[in-house]
Amino acid sequence: MPAAPMPAPRSEPILSARGLTKEFFGFKAVNGVDLDVYPGTIHALIGPNGAGKTTVFNLLTKFLNPTAGTIRFEGRDITRTRPADVARLGLVRSFQISAVFAQLTVLDNVRVALQRPNGLATQFWRSNAVLSRLDARAAELIEAVGLSSFSDTLAGDLPYGRKRALEIATTLALDPPVMLFDEPMAGMGVEDIGRISALIRKVAAGRTVLMVEHNLNVVSDLCDRVTVLARGEILADGDYAAVSADPRVREAYMGSEHA
Numbered sequence: 001m002p003a004a005p006m007p008a009p010r011s012e013p014i015l016s017a018r019g020l021t022k023e024f025f026g027f028k029a030v031n032g033v034d035l036d037v038y039p040g041t042i043h044a045l046i047g048p049n050g051a052g053k054t055t056v057f058n059l060l061t062k063f064l065n066p067t068a069g070t071i072r073f074e075g076r077d078i079t080r081t082r083p084a085d086v087a088r089l090g091l092v093r094s095f096q097i098s099a100v101f102a103q104l105t106v107l108d109n110v111r112v113a114l115q116r117p118n119g120l121a122t123q124f125w126r127s128n129a130v131l132s133r134l135d136a137r138a139a140e141l142i143e144a145v146g147l148s149s150f151s152d153t154l155a156g157d158l159p160y161g162r163k164r165a166l167e168i169a170t171t172l173a174l175d176p177p178v179m180l181f182d183e184p185m186a187g188m189g190v191e192d193i194g195r196i197s198a199l200i201r202k203v204a205a206g207r208t209v210l211m212v213e214h215n216l217n218v219v220s221d222l223c224d225r226v227t228v229l230a231r232g233e234i235l236a237d238g239d240y241a242a243v244s245a246d247p248r249v250r251e252a253y254m255g256s257e258h259a
């Protein structure tokens with residue numbers, strides 16, 4: 001039996017796509033995707049390799065322009081809005097946008113991030129005195145991501161999982177209502193996966209999170225709602241138990257490395 005569609009939560013979606021389509025040289029990588037992300041949820045986008053997850057993610061964050069379809073954020077049409085303006089509105093993509101400066105310490109990276117009220121203008125010209133006023137907030141954020149003992153470590157010297165935690169801290173500095181993660185667990189060992197999962201759960205409190213994730217254990221553990229893509233189209237949408245029991249989903253994953 002295919003999974004019954006999940007009843008829509010009563011609130012309005014905070015992020016919503018209709019008929020989202022992206023063609024690359026005539027090939028439809030994403031084809032007519034309708035997606036609703038509800039406030040306060042952790043929502044995963046999953047699917048076998050080549051399903052179109054990253055393309056959808058890039059469309060939603062405006063790194064790519066759709067061939068067709070619309071995207072609304074908090075009721076506002078952002079289909080033609082530039083990525084920088086989307087970030088300013090509060091839809092912030094972690095890891096890519098929150099670049100970490102390898103030659104700066106953890107503390108200085110977070111201080112710099114706190115100097116970007118709109119998420120983009122890195123104001124290096126600010127005096128050290130001004131930056132110091134931000135120390136209390138920076139310390140809070142560093143503590144929140146479990147990096148207090150690494151405060152004076154150069155970001156470039158951090159182990160991989162810790163670097164990701166720092167990237168989350170620099171994203172949190174913008175205090176975005178919606179955080180998007182593209183494969184946050186990629187390349188991580190078990191210990192880091194546990195730590196970053198717990199961190200995402202913690203930062204998701206009071207926010208909305210949308211993530212592309214290959215690790216289905218992480219998805220089942222962390223996500224309230226799951227959208228499954230296959231060949232550019234939505235195959236299923238619901239909670240993890242429902243979509244993982246859906247034979248169409250099982251079939252789509254068969255033979256893939258994530259089965």
Ligand SMILES: Nc1ncnc2c1ncn2[C@@H]1O[C@H](COP(=O)(O)OP(=O)(O)OP(=O)(O)O)[C@@H](O)[C@H]1O
Nearest residue numbers: 024025028029047048049050051052053054055056
């Ligand atoms: N810039 C591009 N030009 C041409 N084809 C592309 C481009 N980006 C993606 N595609 C194609 O679109 C399809 C979907 O790719 P996408 O990267 O979105 O899938 P994915 O689900 O994120 O896959 P993976 O799990 O392997 O990361 C693939 O067939 C890919 O080759």
